[in-house]
Amino acid sequence: MTLPLLLQHLANALALGSLYALIAIGYTMVYGILRLINFAHGDVFMLGAYVAFYCVALFLLPWWASFVIAIVVTALMGVLLERVAYRPLRDSPKISVMISAIGASFLIENVAVVLFGGRPKGVAVPDILNVKLTLGAVSVMSVSLVIPICTFALLAVLLWVVGKTRTGMAMRAVSTDLDAARLQAIDVNRIISFTFGSGSLLASFGGILWSYKYPQLNPLMGVMPGLKCFIAAVIGGIGNIQGAVLGGFLLGAIELLTIAFLPTLTGYRDAFAFVLLIVVLLVKPSGLLGSRQVEKV
Amino acid sequence: MLKVEQLSVHYGGIHALQGIGLEVPDGAIVSLIGANGAGKSTALRSIVGLVKPSGGSISWNGERLTGLATKDIVSRGVCLVPEGRHVFPNLTVDENLTLGAYSRRDRAGIAADREKVFGFFPRLEERAKQKAGTLSGGEQQMLAVGRALMTRPKILMMDEPSLGLAPLVVKMIFGIVRAINQEGVTVLLIEQNARAALEIADHAYVLETGRITLQGSGKELLAHDGVRRAYLGEADPVA
Numbered sequence: 001m002t003l004p005l006l007l008q009h010l011a012n013a014l015a016l017g018s019l020y021a022l023i024a025i026g027y028t029m030v031y032g033i034l035r036l037i038n039f040a041h042g043d044v045f046m047l048g049a050y051v052a053f054y055c056v057a058l059f060l061l062p063w064w065a066s067f068v069i070a071i072v073v074t075a076l077m078g079v080l081l082e083r084v085a086y087r088p089l090r091d092s093p094k095i096s097v098m099i100s101a102i103g104a105s106f107l108i109e110n111v112a113v114v115l116f117g118g119r120p121k122g123v124a125v126p127d128i129l130n131v132k133l134t135l136g137a138v139s140v141m142s143v144s145l146v147i148p149i150c151t152f153a154l155l156a157v158l159l160w161v162v163g164k165t166r167t168g169m170a171m172r173a174v175s176t177d178l179d180a181a182r183l184q185a186i187d188v189n190r191i192i193s194f195t196f197g198s199g200s201l202l203a204s205f206g207g208i209l210w211s212y213k214y215p216q217l218n219p220l221m222g223v224m225p226g227l228k229c230f231i232a233a234v235i236g237g238i239g240n241i242q243g244a245v246l247g248g249f250l251l252g253a254i255e256l257l258t259i260a261f262l263p264t265l266t267g268y269r270d271a272f273a274f275v276l277l278i279v280v281l282l283v284k285p286s287g288l289l290g291s292r293q294v295e296k297v
Numbered sequence: 298m299l300k301v302e303q304l305s306v307h308y309g310g311i312h313a314l315q316g317i318g319l320e321v322p323d324g325a326i327v328s329l330i331g332a333n334g335a336g337k338s339t340a341l342r343s344i345v346g347l348v349k350p351s352g353g354s355i356s357w358n359g360e361r362l363t364g365l366a367t368k369d370i371v372s373r374g375v376c377l378v379p380e381g382r383h384v385f386p387n388l389t390v391d392e393n394l395t396l397g398a399y400s401r402r403d404r405a406g407i408a409a410d411r412e413k414v415f416g417f418f419p420r421l422e423e424r425a426k427q428k429a430g431t432l433s434g435g436e437q438q439m440l441a442v443g444r445a446l447m448t449r450p451k452i453l454m455m456d457e458p459s460l461g462l463a464p465l466v467v468k469m470i471f472g473i474v475r476a477i478n479q480e481g482v483t484v485l486l487i488e489q490n491a492r493a494a495l496e497i498a499d500h501a502y503v504l505e506t507g508r509i510t511l512q513g514s515g516k517e518l519l520a521h522d523g524v525r526r527a528y529l530g531e532a533d534p535v536a
Contacts, residue, residue: 169392170399173385179347180383182367183376185400185448 004137017252018151022206023229024244026199032239042226048204078200112219123215237290304353331504374451386430397447414443435466491528
């Protein structure tokens with residue numbers, strides 16, 4: 001393999017990894033707060049892409065306006081999802097909530113098939129993201145560079161919110177001890193809504209960028225990325241935001257580089273994530289950056 | 298005044314509290330003693346709304362608390378230091394204190410209260426930037442009390458503050474309970490250390506398997522034969 005080709009593969013791996021990271025963060029945030037795997041998260045990702053698509057296709061809005069509207073609308077849908085599918089089951093056994101999550105996922109997918117139609121839709125990629133950048137023998141599309149930049153910017157904002165703001169502090173409190181958080185007069189429901197909202201916002205951000213890089217939509221487009229990003233979150237140590245990002249990049253890199261070096265394995269590309277998951281669970285069950293809480297007596 | 302009337306709590310089939318009544322007058326220290334499983338923690342958890350009572354009423358200065366969300370009860374100045382401290386281990390000491398003041402907006406008042414807490418517990422100031430999970434048990438209890446004070450409570454309820462702590466630390470905590478009370482904060486205390494709890498109390502109740510069986514001033518109960526036999530028997534005097 002030549003160096004320019006390797007660089008090109010690396011650029012693609014970075015872009016795919018960034019998209020995985022954006023989705024994985026949502027899984028990890030929700031799990032951190034509610035100990036719930038939000039199986040419908042991949043479908044929220046799909047909704048984001050569709051909302052942006054329809055803003056352009058139906059309402060003829062410019063792509064950037066559609067982008068903003070789509071992430072806001074999708075964030076609100078994430079909040080609504082928690083309200084109707086998870087909150088009523090807050091005090092029920094974990095398994096009930098999990099089943100509700102799976103149900104919500106199927107519901108969204110099938111409603112999407114009915115509303116949007118099952119046939120794939122082509123996305124008009126904004127011109128600015130569709131520029132071929134050439135440096136020597138390496139050429140990448142501008143969208144592949146924009147994606148990692150967006151991801152790191154969003155990650156920085158998120159880490160600031162979680163680490164430095166009052167709301168972030170409350171999020172960390174709710175995630176470790178729900179009752180103790182209530183005793184500080186924290187509005188736990190508000191914090192949970194905020195968590196779902198921001199996780200869904202990141203997922204829709206990822207979904208829209210995904211549709212610019214792989215410009216085709218279908219109602220089940222969130223299923224496989226959703227599964228893989230859940231795996232990315234587990235690999236990184238679920239509940240840990242940096243871990244989710246690390247897991248996302250790892251997954252993107254392994255997937256694309258294996259294909260690059262061993263093209264005969266291309267048909268197995270979706271299997272790599274699961275193999276990696278098994279290996280990590282065997283070697284370090286808490287995930288790469290996960291830690292077990294030690295209780296002091 | 299905190300007034301609990303005919304309070305009943307069911308956990309599944311278990312009738313944990315069977316219509317208890319108690320009163321905590323403003324400015325008083327009231328203790329609730331009883332064996333493990335008598336329902337002491339359940340009583341306090343119902344008052345702050347963490348447990349939903351199946352009957353009876355709880356009122357605070359005439360206002361009904363039953364049915365309110367915990368955050369609304371706490372912002373009315375009714376505050377609980379839970380059993381086992383429950384500080385946030387992955388947050389720093391400073392952040393734990395900040396969260397105590399979560400519902401407040403008065404920056405100056407919050408800063409003043411933080412100074413006051415550090416005055417009570419200089420150790421916390423030394424460790425302000427440390428994660429609460431790295432503190433010793435005694436320090437965590439200090440932090441739990443400090444965090445509760447940051448809510449600027451009108452009534453401070455404490456669930457087993459001396460549990461598992463060294464006698465010196467227990468003595469310090471009880472000293473601070475007294476100091477807090479002298480500043481006008483009403484105290485409702487649960488303790489397995491019955492002697493210490495009765496010595497400090499203006500009034501005390503004995504709770505047995507979900508019922509109040511005895512009440513009186515701290516002094517009266519200390520001298521009561523039944524109490525001496527059941528709760529003070531082999532206990533080492535601590536306070």
